[in-house]
Amino acid sequence: SVVAVGGMKAGSILVSTDGIVWTAAEVPPGHFPLHVARALGSFMAGGPSGFLTSESGRVWQAIPSPPDWNGVADIAGHGEAAVVLGTDGRCAVWDGAWHELPAAPVVGDLASNGDAIVVASEGAWVLDGEDAWIQVSTSSWTDPTPDSREDHWDALWDGGRFWVVCPAGLASSVDGRDWIVEHVDFDAALWAECSPPVIWDQWILPEGSFGDW
Numbered sequence: 001s002v003v004a005v006g007g008m009k010a011g012s013i014l015v016s017t018d019g020i021v022w023t024a025a026e027v028p029p030g031h032f033p034l035h036v037a038r039a040l041g042s043f044m045a046g047g048p049s050g051f052l053t054s055e056s057g058r059v060w061q062a063i064p065s066p067p068d069w070n071g072v073a074d075i076a077g078h079g080e081a082a083v084v085l086g087t088d089g090r091c092a093v094w095d096g097a098w099h100e101l102p103a104a105p106v107v108g109d110l111a112s113n114g115d116a117i118v119v120a121s122e123g124a125w126v127l128d129g130e131d132a133w134i135q136v137s138t139s140s141w142t143d144p145t146p147d148s149r150e151d152h153w154d155a156l157w158d159g160g161r162f163w164v165v166c167p168a169g170l171a172s173s174v175d176g177r178d179w180i181v182e183h184v185d186f187d188a189a190l191w192a193e194c195s196p197p198v199i200w201d202q203w204i205l206p207e208g209s210f211g212d213w
Contacts, residue, residue, distance in 0.1 A: 051072075
């Protein structure tokens with residue numbers, strides 16, 4: 001199934017088996033999910049009203065939020081668990097219970113390969129292990145410099161590599177630490193302004209929605 005969420009309308013979760021015909025999912029009243037990911041063999045969604053899980057994407061149940069949680073910036077699958085990034089930079093893993101991680105220095109797009117966690121925003125950052133976040137340079141992609149705190153977009157783990165859109169083009173990494181940049185001829189300012197959709201396994205999710213398998 002494909003699941004898409006977005007908008008501030010209560011119960012705004014749609015599910016499809018082919019990406020063409022969509023049906024509304026059953027969502028607990030008062031929930032406004034804005035982000036979704038695959039986790040624990042099912043789906044996890046979150047928004048200003050808290051977190052939801054579903055095995056099929058069609059029927060959703062609420063789960064508790066971490067203590068004093070202020071909002072959801074992004075969600076990503078994290079091995080057999082899910083990792084969430086709060087609007088205040090707090091980071092936590094859900095595997096049936098919440099486990100707090102070091103707070104991220106920036107808030108942006110989140111991706112994980114089950115070990116390393118990458119956040120793309122004002123620069124690209126990686127949490128490798130559970131100790132501290134490390135900035136990855138946006139210019140030379142070697143040693144971070146003050147000039148490397150430029151906008152990044154659309155962090156993604158495709159099953160083999162991390163991908164991040166950066167001012168120089170498309171950057172990829174197997175481990176989140178060592179990156180290769182493929183220079184792409186596009187207007188970075190226009191790209192940032194448009195906030196383009198992520199293309200995932202040939203499915204294109206429209207602006208204002210988020211989805212996962």
